[in-house]
Amino acid sequence: MIDLHCHVLPGIDDGPRSLEEAVALAHAAARCGVAEIVATPHVSWRYDNDSAAIAAALAQLNAALARAEGSADERPRISQGAEIAATRISDLDERELSALSLGDGPWLLLEPPFTNAAPGLDGIVADLHRRGYRVLLAHPERCPAFHREPDLLRRLIDAGALASITAGALVGRFGATVLHYAESLVEAGLAHNVASDAHDLRSRPPGIAAELESAGLAPLAEWLTQAVPQAILSGAERIPPRPPVSLPSRARKRRWLTQGRK
Numbered sequence: 531m532i533d534l535h536c537h538v539l540p541g542i543d544d545g546p547r548s549l550e551e552a553v554a555l556a557h558a559a560a561r562c563g564v565a566e567i568v569a570t571p572h573v574s575w576r577y578d579n580d581s582a583a584i585a586a587a588l589a590q591l592n593a594a595l596a597r598a599e600g601s602a603d604e605r606p607r608i609s610q611g612a613e614i615a616a617t618r619i620s621d622l623d624e625r626e627l628s629a630l631s632l633g634d635g636p637w638l639l640l641e642p643p644f645t646n647a648a649p650g651l652d653g654i655v656a657d658l659h660r661r662g663y664r665v666l667l668a669h670p671e672r673c674p675a676f677h678r679e680p681d682l683l684r685r686l687i688d689a690g691a692l693a694s695i696t697a698g699a700l701v702g703r704f705g706a707t708v709l710h711y712a713e714s715l716v717e718a719g720l721a722h723n724v725a726s727d728a729h730d731l732r733s734r735p736p737g738i739a740a741e742l743e744s745a746g747l748a749p750l751a752e753w754l755t756q757a758v759p760q761a762i763l764s765g766a767e768r769i770p771p772r773p774p775v776s777l778p779s780r781a782r783k784r785r786w787l788t789q790g791r792k
C-alpha cells in the first residue's frame with residue numbers, strides 16, 4: 531500500500547514531536563502493510579514549513595530508519611510531499627509548489643478549510659489546473675463547506691480534482707456526520723484514494739487496510755491505496771478507473787461495524 535497523506539516527519543507540525551516518535555510511527559505504518567509513505571507535513575499559516583525544511587526533516591527520518599533495528603519489512607520508503615492549506619497556497623511560488631508536489635507528477639495535496647463556507651475554492655483549484663498542477667483534495671469528508679454545499683465537491687471533481695478520504699473517517703473516528711458523508715462520497719464515486727492522515731500512534735494512527743476492511747471496502751482497497759496513488763506519484767496522464775466491484779449496503783456495513791465493536 532501507498533499512504534499519500536501522513537504526518538510522519540518529526541518536529542515540523544502536529545505530527546511526531548521527536549525523531550523517536552517518527553521512527554515508531556513509520557514502523558507502525560509498515561506493520562499495517564504500508565510499503566511507501568508520502569510525508570505530507572502541513573504547509574499553512576500556522577505551520578510555516580517550506581520544501582527545504584521538509585527535505586531536511588525527511589533526510590533525518592530516513593537516516594534514523596536506516597539505523598534502526600528491525601527487518602526491511604518494517605522500513606517503509608518515505609518520500610517528500612506536503613499538505614498545503616487552501617488559505618496559504620496562493621502565497622507559494624512555482625518553484626516551491628513544484629517542490630511540494632506528490633512524487634514526480636503535478637499533483638498537490640490541498641487541504642480545504644474547516645469552515646462552513648469555502649469561498650474562492652473553485653477559483654483556487656481552477657487556477658492551479660490552469661498552471662499545470664492537479665489537485666488531490668485532503669479529507670473533503672471533514673470539511674463543513676462540502677457538507678453544506680454537496681455540489682461544490684462534485685464541481686471540483688468534474689473539473690479534474692480527486693478526493694482523498696481519511697481511513698479513520700470510514701469507521702466513525704470523526705463522528706457520525708463525517709462517517710455518513712464519507713460513505714456517501716464512496717457510493718457516489720467521489721472518493722479516489724484512502725490515506726491514513728496519521729499524526730501519532732494513538733489518536734490518529736497509521737492504519738488503512740483494517741479500516742477499509744471494517745468499512746466493507748476491501749474490494750476497492752487495491753484501487754484506492756495502490757493503483758490510484760501509484761498513478762498520482764508517477765504523474766501518469768490517466769488515473770485508472772474504479773473497478774466495477776459490488777460493495778455492501780450501508781445497513782450491512784453498519785452491522786459489521788457494530789459486531790466489530792462487541
Ligand SMILES: [Fe+2]
Pocket residue numbers: 535537613668727
Ligand atoms: Fe493531514
